[in-house]
Amino acid sequence: MSTGMRYKSKLVNPEEKQDHEKQYVGFATLPNQVHRKSVKKGFDFTLMVAGESGLGKSTLVNSLFLTDLYKDRKLLNAEERINQTVEIVKHTVDIEEKGVKLKLTIVDTPGFGDAVNNTECWKPITDYIDQQFEQYFRDESGLNRKNIQDNRVHCCLYFISPFGHGLRPVDVEFMKALHEKVNIVPLIAKADCLIPSEIRKLKERIREEIDKFGIKVYQFPECDSDEDEEFKQQDRELKESAPFAVIGSNTVVEAKGQRVRGRLYPWGIVEVENQAHCDFVKLRNMLIRTHMHDLKDVTCDVHYENYRAQCIQQMTSKLTQDNRIESPIPILPLPTPDTETEKLIKMKDEELRRMQEMLQKMQQQMQDQ
Amino acid sequence: MAVPGSSSSRRRRRRRRKKGSGGPPRLPQKGLGRVWGSGHRPPARPRGWGLCCPSPAPPNPGGGGQAGTPRPSRGTRWGGRIPEPRGAPVCYRPGGISLSGGTGRQTGPAGDPTGQSGLGKSTMVNTLFKSKVSRKASQPGQEERIPKTVQVQSISHVIEEKGVKMKLTVTDTPGFGDQINNENCWDPIIKYINEQYERYLREEVLITRKRKIPDTRVHGCVYFVPPTGHWLRPLDLEFMQRLSKIVNVVPVIAKADTLTLEERAEFKQRIQEDLKTHAISVYPQADFDQDPDDRLLNDRIREKIPFAVVGADQEHQVNGKRVLGRKTKWGIIEVENPAHCEFPLLRDLLIRSHLQDLKDITHNVHYESYRVRRLNESNRPALSPLNGLPGKGEGSSNL
Numbered sequence: 001m002s003t004g005m006r007y008k009s010k011l012v013n014p015e016e017k018q019d020h021e022k023q024y025v026g027f028a029t030l031p032n033q034v035h036r037k038s039v040k041k042g043f044d045f046t047l048m049v050a051g052e053s054g055l056g057k058s059t060l061v062n063s064l065f066l067t068d069l070y071k072d073r074k075l076l077n078a079e080e081r082i083n084q085t086v087e088i089v090k091h092t093v094d095i096e097e098k099g100v101k102l103k104l105t106i107v108d109t110p111g112f113g114d115a116v117n118n119t120e121c122w123k124p125i126t127d128y129i130d131q132q133f134e135q136y137f138r139d140e141s142g143l144n145r146k147n148i149q150d151n152r153v154h155c156c157l158y159f160i161s162p163f164g165h166g167l168r169p170v171d172v173e174f175m176k177a178l179h180e181k182v183n184i185v186p187l188i189a190k191a192d193c194l195i196p197s198e199i200r201k202l203k204e205r206i207r208e209e210i211d212k213f214g215i216k217v218y219q220f221p222e223c224d225s226d227e228d229e230e231f232k233q234q235d236r237e238l239k240e241s242a243p244f245a246v247i248g249s250n251t252v253v254e255a256k257g258q259r260v261r262g263r264l265y266p267w268g269i270v271e272v273e274n275q276a277h278c279d280f281v282k283l284r285n286m287l288i289r290t291h292m293h294d295l296k297d298v299t300c301d302v303h304y305e306n307y308r309a310q311c312i313q314q315m316t317s318k319l320t321q322d323n324r325i326e327s328p329i330p331i332l333p334l335p336t337p338d339t340e341t342e343k344l345i346k347m348k349d350e351e352l353r354r355m356q357e358m359l360q361k362m363q364q365q366m367q368d369q
Numbered sequence: 370m371a372v373p374g375s376s377s378s379r380r381r382r383r384r385r386r387k388k389g390s391g392g393p394p395r396l397p398q399k400g401l402g403r404v405w406g407s408g409h410r411p412p413a414r415p416r417g418w419g420l421c422c423p424s425p426a427p428p429n430p431g432g433g434g435q436a437g438t439p440r441p442s443r444g445t446r447w448g449g450r451i452p453e454p455r456g457a458p459v460c461y462r463p464g465g466i467s468l469s470g471g472t473g474r475q476t477g478p479a480g481d482p483t484g485q486s487g488l489g490k491s492t493m494v495n496t497l498f499k500s501k502v503s504r505k506a507s508q509p510g511q512e513e514r515i516p517k518t519v520q521v522q523s524i525s526h527v528i529e530e531k532g533v534k535m536k537l538t539v540t541d542t543p544g545f546g547d548q549i550n551n552e553n554c555w556d557p558i559i560k561y562i563n564e565q566y567e568r569y570l571r572e573e574v575l576i577t578r579k580r581k582i583p584d585t586r587v588h589g590c591v592y593f594v595p596p597t598g599h600w601l602r603p604l605d606l607e608f609m610q611r612l613s614k615i616v617n618v619v620p621v622i623a624k625a626d627t628l629t630l631e632e633r634a635e636f637k638q639r640i641q642e643d644l645k646t647h648a649i650s651v652y653p654q655a656d657f658d659q660d661p662d663d664r665l666l667n668d669r670i671r672e673k674i675p676f677a678v679v680g681a682d683q684e685h686q687v688n689g690k691r692v693l694g695r696k697t698k699w700g701i702i703e704v705e706n707p708a709h710c711e712f713p714l715l716r717d718l719l720i721r722s723h724l725q726d727l728k729d730i731t732h733n734v735h736y737e738s739y740r741v742r743r744l745n746e747s748n749r750p751a752l753s754p755l756n757g758l759p760g761k762g763e764g765s766s767n768l
Contacts, residue, residue: 116551190596
């Protein structure tokens with residue numbers, strides 16, 4: 001779905017050109033103008049990866065964007081891990097391709113699901129996402145809106161372990177806690193340990209369980225009816241292969257005389273970009289080549305708006321409780337003052353009221369006199 | 370004539386599996402029923418012992434009370450000797466298990482696979498014993514809810530090879546490590562193991578006790594570590610710390626076909642470091658090596674622990690032969706090929722060379738320490754309820 005295809009301008013022959021010139025206003029070039037501006041401005045995208053450690057998240061991110069974001073990573077040893085809590089780690093990288101700049105932010109969640117007791121291990125993650133929404137809300141309601149930094153999470157890749165028989169309780173709880181806040185794309189990690197029949201069974205199982213628990217994962221939008229058949233076929237295949245079974249690798253191996261990215265085993269070579277081996281290509285196409293903008297749109301139009309509506313409702317209910325006048329523009333609560341200043345404010349309020357009462361009395365006396 | 374070292378009592382090695390066979394035992398035969406699938410075929414051409422087992426050349430025959438059998442024998446840690454089988458002819462399928470039971474009585478081992486669900490424990494047990502001893506969880510139509518608490522389920526089979534019968538009990542523990550909060554999920558398992566020791570102890574201290582005390586103790590626990598490639602998880606560490614004190618724990622890396630050879634080597638090294646840091650002594654324990662021969666053999670095994678295994682129960686055609694393996698789009702992983710995975714090493718350790726050893730250590734070390742603990746505890750009140758056994762310190766051990 002490239003811009004070129006969408007907005008193909010009709011080719012006219014020179015004879016008809018004159019006629020067309022009369023009726024041609026010229027706003028068909030708008031998309032090109034938009035294109036130029038946005039290319040100059042650059043794009044940004046925030047991707048969150050979540051899942052147990054050891055499922056190949058970092059490798060997959062490196063493979064997707066052909067970068068090495070995790071160069072100096074040090075794996076923790078056993079003692080450090082026992083007391084680990086879930087952290088949020090951000091890596092930002094600027095990449096450029098054919099003149100188009102992308103500011104890519106990867107939000108990693110080390111420690112998720114690793115402890116013996118994983119109750120509420122998704123809380124730091126939901127808090128982080130809410131924080132980003134809140135920050136954007138403040139910026140949007142602020143006075144200077146020129147340079148708002150958009151740190152909202154556009155997509156969350158959730159890695160499901162292939163070693164289980166479907167979704168585990170921690171998977172279900174995580175997805176249920178997050179499906180209204182972010183676009184969740186479930187993936188089956190390390191798919192090279194599964195034979196094709198097992199992959200099929202696992203995918204069916206996961207799809208059933210997602211339906212059963214009412215988890216709203218990211219749905220691919222329907223393609224327009226004027227797209228060509230090949231595109232529709234691709235779209236259908238994409239939908240049928242969710243959740244994607246992926247394998248990641250950044251090492252290049254030699255297979256059949258060609259150099260490909262893959263993993264070398266004694267019994268064969270797994271090629272990451274071979275569609276028959278895994279769904280990596282489908283994921284990459286979906287995430288980057290076709291649906292990146294849609295992910296951002298859904299985040300802005302759906303998740304952020306839900307958050308905003310909730311936030312405003314909470315604030316207005318608080319305001320009516322305090323009996324103040326409702327203002328048309330929702331006043332953002334100032335950062336909560338500490339108790340001393342609150343006391344001061346209350347005292348001043350009292351004083352004001354007393355003075356007002358005195359004034360009223362005096363006015364009445366004067367009137368009576 | 371009794372074969373010293375290898376007790377004539379039936380010892381069953383239980384295999385605990387974390388999840389899987391929720392259903393009733395598949396073959397409810399007891400006694401001498403043969404469970405070996407496809408019927409008895411005559412032995413095919415013999416295969417050298419050397420191909421099947423990594424044990425060193427057998428020492429001189431005639432050592433240690435092995436009257437009557439001219440076979441070469443191998444020393445065990447506890448002084449007795451087990452007759453080594455001669456070139457083991459293939460019984461049912463190539464690579465058949467050769468068991469040395471000597472007297473042809475039932476010498477059932479009990480095994481215990483443990484690990485999170487979906488790590489291939491049932492497949493592994495089936496592959497090890499080349500028969501469907503455990504029912505896999507991933508069968509259609511089977512109710513497969515993850516149980517809320519860890520349960521312990523036992524299935525017994527009697528399998529036979531070349532006249533040697535073995536009563537194998539596989540104990541499964543579905544629900545281990547599957548919950549969000551896994552604290553104390555090992556408690557039911559520890560309780561179960563101690564219960565079996567308790568049962569044996571009670572039988573042993575009776576005045577008129579049976580000649581062959583029914584042995585339900587767990588001889589070995591195979592712990593399946595998920596192939597993350599990083600380190601042992603806190604759950605793995607906690608479990609192994611607690612259990613290596615009461616039972617022989619053999620850790621294996623499950624589903625090892627997801628790790629390349631370099632990753633496998635790194636992972637193993639990290640696991641070995643982890644085990645050393647936390648002082649977890651897995652089987653074969655270094656403290657129990659009796660003679661230098663044993664130490665050498667066991668050192669070689671210890672270098673390779675934990676074994677990276679792949680289980681499979683389907684056969685495929687490779688180079689004209691039928692092999693057990695997993696067929697993927699990029700190749701066939703042969704389970705019995707030592708270049709692909711270490712399943713043959715695990716099988717040899719558990720069955721061909723160290724099966725009796727596992728039983729011995731359970732009996733002589735783990736059971737004894739349990740017994741000492743129990744007797745010390747219950748010696749505060751007198752032991753008369755237990756049929757008048759004399760007081761502390763005099764409970765002589767004829768074992």
